[in-house]
Amino acid sequence: MAEADNASDTEQEQADDSREESRPRGKAEGKGDRDKSSSGGGDKKRMNGRRAARRAALHLAELTGKQFEGIVGIRKSEDGWCVEVEVLEMSRIPSTTDVLATFEVTLDGSGELVGYHRVARYVRGDAGERG
Numbered sequence: 001m002a003e004a005d006n007a008s009d010t011e012q013e014q015a016d017d018s019r020e021e022s023r024p025r026g027k028a029e030g031k032g033d034r035d036k037s038s039s040g041g042g043d044k045k046r047m048n049g050r051r052a053a054r055r056a057a058l059h060l061a062e063l064t065g066k067q068f069e070g071i072v073g074i075r076k077s078e079d080g081w082c083v084e085v086e087v088l089e090m091s092r093i094p095s096t097t098d099v100l101a102t103f104e105v106t107l108d109g110s111g112e113l114v115g116y117h118r119v120a121r122y123v124r125g126d127a128g129e130r131g
Helices: 002-021 026-039 049-064
Strands: 067-076 080-090 099-108 113-123
Touching: 049 067, 049 080, 049 099, 049 113, 080 113
Parallel strands: none
Antiparallel strands: 067 080, 080 099, 099 113
């Protein structure tokens, strides 16, 4: 039964990946998006929360080489966005003993990376609150 669950999880992940691959991503597309938004009228089209979260995850994955797990927090700051991104730091067997980390990624108003740092490190199966 667990094998069937793992197979369906894998199929779902592959479907999610293929949807993500059809969306623009990476440096070239990100710069093009910014250029388009700023060329027609100054600073009218600013980074929204969804794009900021996605951009933060891409920046972090590119810099650290760590596998993205999810966005666990996002907030608008005075000059940009602060996004908390969860990544897989160390894969173990069983997966409930994987080591995860949360990084705080700071972006400016146009989605460019300002900085990042790790704020927590924990075992996947740990039910305790991080903080």
